[in-house]
Amino acid sequence: MSFVSVPFAVFVISAVLLYYLVPVRYRYLVLLAFSLFFYYLACGKYIIYIIITSAITYLSSMAMERVKDRSARIFDREKKKEAKKWLKKRLKVIMVICLCLNFGILAILKYSDFLFANINRIRVGYFGSTDMWGFEKLVLPLGISFYTFQSMGYIIDLFYRRYDAEKNPLKLTLFVTFFPQIVQGPISRFRDISPTLFNGNRFDEDNIRRGLCLIIFGVAKKLIIADRLSVFITNTAAFYKDLNGTYMLIMVFLYSMQLYADFSGGINITIGTARLFGVDVTENFVRPFFSKSVSEYWSRWHITLGTWFRDYIFYPISISKKLMSFGKKISGISDFLGKRTSLYTATLVVWAATGLWHGPEWRYVLWGLLNGIIMCVSAEMTPLYDRLNRMAGWKKGGFLHRAFAVIRTFVIMSLLRVFDLSFEGIRMALSIYKRILLKQGPVSLERISSLGLSTQDMVVALIGIGLLFAVSLLERKKSIYDRLMERTAAFRWVFCTVVLTMILIFGSYGIGYDSADFIYMQF
Amino acid sequence: MEELVGILKGIHPEIDYETENGLIDKRIFDSFDIVTLVGQLTEEYDIEIGPEDLLPENFNSAKQIYELVERLMEE
Known part of the structure; x- marks a missing residue:
């Protein structure tokens, strides 16, 4: 059912009417029923995947709550310190299991073809194999990347103890399946959406x-x-x-x-x-085409995906003890490289992952990496840009400077989108660039x-x-x-x-x- | 506090850290700046800043960053 269709309009009108007709405390149940019905209409029996993800997320969150309760019952100061370490360890184990299960479903359904295609290429090319490995063609359920990331953000936040888990399984399922955002996001945070999603809102x-x-x-x-x-x-x-x-x-x-x-x-x-x-x-x-740099563009375009990757991948990698101490070792050889090791490693990892999120193809990985590389290069080029601006007589932050930066960013981002359009792969993208440059x-x-x-x-x-x-x-x-x-x-x-x-x-x-x-x- | 403002000035010298309280909300500090800042705070104050501490409410002003550093030094 397309968002821009008469059946969707009828569906929404029915849901709104019923929502405001039932008592306030049952209103979230109307949203849940319509969300599951919407998903069933779109995916039929494959609704099972979103139910499994909801169930895994709920059970993991409850396991985390039990561990937290156990730790909270220790009052002895000496033991409390030990209990804190124990709690962190236990929460981590539960989180990792939950991430493996839910990302595992996503990986099998979305990325197994890509993985096997690459393995088969190596097996045929280097070992002369003739049989092909792989699963039967798997169906990709609607919005799987969105709802998996949303659920996993919730579990990671629970690990960081940013809030308490939702104890009502129906409410948590609604958080995962809420129909308006299942097709293409946004990837909501539990803390932001839960108050108005669960509480039953009065007609306004x-x-x-x-x-x-x-x-x-x-x-x-x-x-x-x-x-x-x-x-x-x-x-x-x-x-x-x-x-x-x-x-x-x-x-x-x-x-x-x-x-x-x-x-x-x-x-x-x-x-x-x-x-x-x-x-x-x-x-x-937030008006992405008014961005003055690629990194600003990504803080204005598909914001919820960007902040997801920033908070749950970029920050943990870039400030990890191991990577920071590795950076210090590199500083012994080159101070310039040492200071940038953790920052740029995390950037490239995040952007390769962002590329893969968009699709299981090398062109998307390359597109992601190019975004990351441009950001790293831009960070290094800032003093040069400032010097060029001074030479051109443009005041930093002035109209001409901003207009130039906005147009430059638009052109760069548009040119990078060639990878989106190159359905035949990287060669097609290169051929399009060649035509733009030479033909x-x-x-x-x-x-x-x-x-x-x-x-x-x-x-x-x-x-x-x-x-x-x-x-x-x-x-x-x-x-x-x-x-x-x-x-x-x-x-x-x-x-x-x-x-x-x-x-x-x-x-x-x-x-x-x-x-x-x-x-x-x-x- | 002066020492902290010195570190912040090293990242964005143009900001008045006594009055500014929207370093994150106004996108003055981006994620690169935050990671650079965390690296310097870790080294300068011998503290451990984890991803769970990287919330806008801990980094929107020099005062909030100072409070975070103090809290982590106590732990």
């Missing part, structure tokens, strides 16, 4: 207004911009061998806009739908039209992108919703009617169109 007109407003924005981004560009980008990538570098550049920049409109539009629908129930879901984007040529509107973007479509898409840019500029100080709420009710009605009419007139739907799946759904 503002929640409904805000939710509907976000949903309308999301649908507009998806149908007017993302889906309109989708056919052209898919066709241009498919026929890249027949096209010159200018088409590749157009594809790359339009893909950046498509991905943003698609993903942030989907997140708007997610946050808006959750808001209809009064549930607060974490924002996943620039003329472009014709007819050819673009034949690739799936007519002149009218292009005008609509460009106006849509312009409006998206204008909204981003406006949201620097206040969200568009808050700005709307400052206006009269009549203005708000007119505004929403105009946006809805634009969706009806300019949205890519109806006969001949099928609302494309969200791009991040495949991850």
Whole structure:
């Protein structure tokens, strides 16, 4: 069931009506029932995987609570110190078992093909084997990367003793399966979402207004911009061998806009739908195309994934005793390298993992590593950039300096996305880069039209992108919703009617169109 | 405290650490800065900072960082 479909609208309306009809303390059960029903409609019998992950997470969390209780019953000061060590050790064992089980499911379902393909390549190439190892084709359940990471964040937080475990198994299952965020995240933190998810929220007109407003924005981004560009980008990538570098550049920049409109539009629908129930879901984007560096971009784009990797992988690796003392040893040889050993090792590990999270292919690993390398190089180049700015007469932080940094970041991030589009692998990505660099040529509107973007479509898409840019500029100080709420009710009605009419007139739907799946759904 | 501000100035000299209380929330310190800071605090104060301590509420201001260091020195 697509988020942008009539059945989904009917599903959400039914859930909202029932939610506010039942007594407050049972409202979380309505959300749970609808979440499981949604998942069953999407995945059928494969719902078993998300149930297993919920069960493993719940049982592990309860085991952790029991260990904590046992340790808390020791009052003797001497024994307390020992008990603390014992507690940490026990919690670690439970956490590791839980991580292995849940990541194990993810690894088998998502990465076993990739692993066996590489093993088979080595076996055929070096040992002359003729039989192929591997499982039968496995089905990847909807949102597995998202709900696995969300559940494991919860378990790691319990290990750090950041909060107490949820004792109600139904509430914990709701945390794992909550339907608005199952398709493409965000990866919520338990502490952030649990109060409004579990407590049963009273009907609030503002929640409904805000939710509907976000949903309308999301649908507009998806149908007017993302889906309109989708056919052209898919066709241009498919026929890249027949096209010159200018088409590749157009594809790359339009893909950046498509991905943003698609993903942030989907997140708007997610946050808006959750808001209809009064549930607060974490924002996943803060105007990423206004970033002045790659690292800033990643603190504004898919924020919940970035903070997950930062908190649960980057920090533990970079400040680990072993890596820090290794860095000190390296300092004996080179102070420059020693100071950077733990930082840059952790960066590269995290970005290789982030690449793999996006897909079990080497192109994604390389894409991730390139992001990490650019960040490390940028950190080293900062003094040089400052010197160049001074030479150019640009004031640091001034308009020209910021504009240059923003455009540079946009170009770098767009060019890196070539790996996303290169469905044939790294060679295809290299070939596209080669075309961009060496095979620039003329472009014709007819050819673009034949690739799936007519002149009218292009005008609509460009106006849509312009409006998206204008909204981003406006949201620097206040969200568009808050700005709307400052206006009269009549203005708000007119505004929403105009946006809805634009969706009806300019949205890519109806006969001949099928609302494309969200791009991040495949991850 | 002065010593700590000296360390912080080494990372971001342009910040007024007496008044600034949004080092993390305002994205003044990124993850690279935090790791650099943790390395220096570990060495300077002979403390052990774990991933569980790396929360925004411990690093948003010089005062919060100072309190974290004091707490870890006591442990």
